[in-house]
Amino acid sequence: MSDLTDRLAEGLPPGALAVDPDVTAAYRHDMADFCPAGTPAVVVFPETVEQVQHVLRTATALRVPVVPQGARTGLSGAANAVDGCIVLSMVKMNRILELDPVNRLAVVEPGVVNAELSRAAAASGLVYPPDPSSWESCTIGGNIGTGAGGLCCVKYGVTSEYVLGLDVVLADGRLLSTxxxxxxxxxxxDLTRLLVGSEGTLGVVVRAVLALRPAPAPQLALAAEFPSAAAAGAAVCEVMARGFTPSLMELMDAVSVRAVNDLGRMGLPESTQALLLVAFDGPDRAAELAAVGELCRAAGASEVVPAEDQAESELLLEARRQALPALDRLGTTMIDDVAVPRSRLAEMLDGVAAIAERHGLTIGVVSHAGDGNTHPIVIFDAADAEQSARAQRSFDEIMALGLELGGTITGEHGVGLLKREWLARELGPVAMDLQRQLKAVFDPLGILNPGKAI
Known part of the structure; x- marks a missing residue:
């Protein structure tokens, strides 16, 4: 321990190194439940690329594992410490180095908060589209590590589509530019795409070149209430089949709707079994919204409420923003992240409801309906061992259901520790073997975020 801290301190400024157990304990884990977390030997807060290189060279020389971290808002345990590791917190490397409106790009350090980049881009009439729910606190480095998405993915895509290039410090301290x-x-x-979503297992991102887009017009939204998940799923399929490209299309099940009603007094009917929220931001947004409203009615919506302006749209979308806080109030939550083909979305929701009934648990589902990414949220009492075991079984059954429906175990949260076993089931032995070989090329000693993903 003393050798490690002494050698790290040689290349770091005062205050960049934390060994106090009360401090290091705060960096043991991210926001995922059911994921083990070890005790770090030290937490390092680098401010320059050279300092990151020094940390990695020291770790390689002493064979000490390194766990990179951002804001620790992740939901898969990918940022959890292992015993005796160096936690490499990148939050102090938080500068926007360049914002270029001509080439529509930004160059940023990994600790830049997503919302801060969005606000800086907006000042130049641009936007950085990926917008995870935690965008006010999550960092770009963490977004890159997990391949994060958000509410706008149906139209604008996910993080990987906006990362043009990366500077990455490898396990031995070399600097790679892609x-x-x-x-x-x-x-x-395409090493850039390989590194996006690698969860810190191949290298430590120290700089990113990100694509920006012209800022769209303000969204207009509608809310459609449905008597069943099947009817809502039919509406989603019809919207996409007719060639519409909404800027947002979110779906909430009955459990989520009731939780939001209890938290925010939203006034949604208790009979609502599924709430679909659709928005458009293009020049024809009013006409597109009206057409989608008619499709929802034809699919069986009991009520369709279109907004007249941006302010009303924000009020309608508040129900979706309140969903996770509302469900959090009901107990400990385990948030799943299973994506299925849009055409199987209703089957996914009905299947989750059956799993909840079978295990005697409350499970709410909110989903990015436009891309089939569902977030089943298992609610349980963590102090009750038997209930916790049922929660874990229901989680596994939800994962299995997603694969059975032709989906994937994660659409945007990553694998981390939470879904490591399931990754092998989805990819199969050949793909897993190649992934392990790639890991060995980048990190032959296996010191980078060991035990995560693969």
């Missing part, structure tokens, strides 16, 4: 600053570029293997 990608480009140009609109096009296909030279060599």
């Amino acid at each position: 990608g480009r600053r140009t609109a096009k570029g296909v030279a060599g293997y």
Whole structure:
């Protein structure tokens, strides 16, 4: 321990190194439940690329594991410490280094908060579209590590589609630059895409070149209430089949609707079995919204409430924003992240409801309906061992259901510790073997975020 801290201190400024157990304990884990977390030997807060390189060189020399962290808002245990590790907290590398409106890109350090980048881009009439629910606190480095998404993915896509290039410190301290600053570029293997979503197991991101887009017009939204998940799922399918591209399309089940009613007094009918929220931000948004409203009625919506302006739209969308806080009030929550084809969305919701009934648990589902990404939220009493075991079984059954419906175990939260066993079931032995070989190329000693993902 003393050798490690002494050698780290040689290349770090005062205050960059924390060994006090009360401090290091705060960096043991992210926001995922049911994931073990070890005790770090030290937490390091680098402020420069050279300091990150020094930490990795020291770790390699002493064979000490390194766990990179951002804001620790993740939900898969990917940022959890292992015993005796160096936690490498990147939150102090938080500068927006460049914002280029001509080439529509930003160059940022990993500790930049998503919302801060969005506000800086907005000042130039641009937008950085990926918008996770935790966008006011999550960092770009964490978004890159997990391949984060958000509410706007149905139209604008996920993080991987906006990362043009990366500077990454490898396990041995070498600095790797990938990608480009140009609109096009296909030279060599696409290492940038490989690193996005790698959860800190291949290298530590220290700089990112991100694509920006022109800011769209304000959204207009509607809320449609349905008597069943099947009717809401039919409406989603019809909207997409007719060629509409909403900027947002979110679906909440009956459990989520009731929880939001209890928290925010939203006044939604208790008979609502599914609430669909749809928004458009294009020049024809009013006409598109009206057309989608008619599709919802034809699919069986009991009520369709369109907004007249942006202020009314924000009020309608508040129900979706309140869903997670509302469900959190009901007990300990285990948040799943299973994506299925849009055409199987209703089957997923009905299947989760059956799992909840079978295990005697409350499970709410909110989903990015436009891309089939569901978030089943298992609610239980963590102090009750038997109930916790039922929660874990229900979680596993939800994962299995997603795969059975042709889906994937994670759409945007990553694998981490929570879903490591399930990754092998989804990918199969050949793909897992190749992934392990890639890990060995980047990190031959296995010191980078060990035990995560693969």
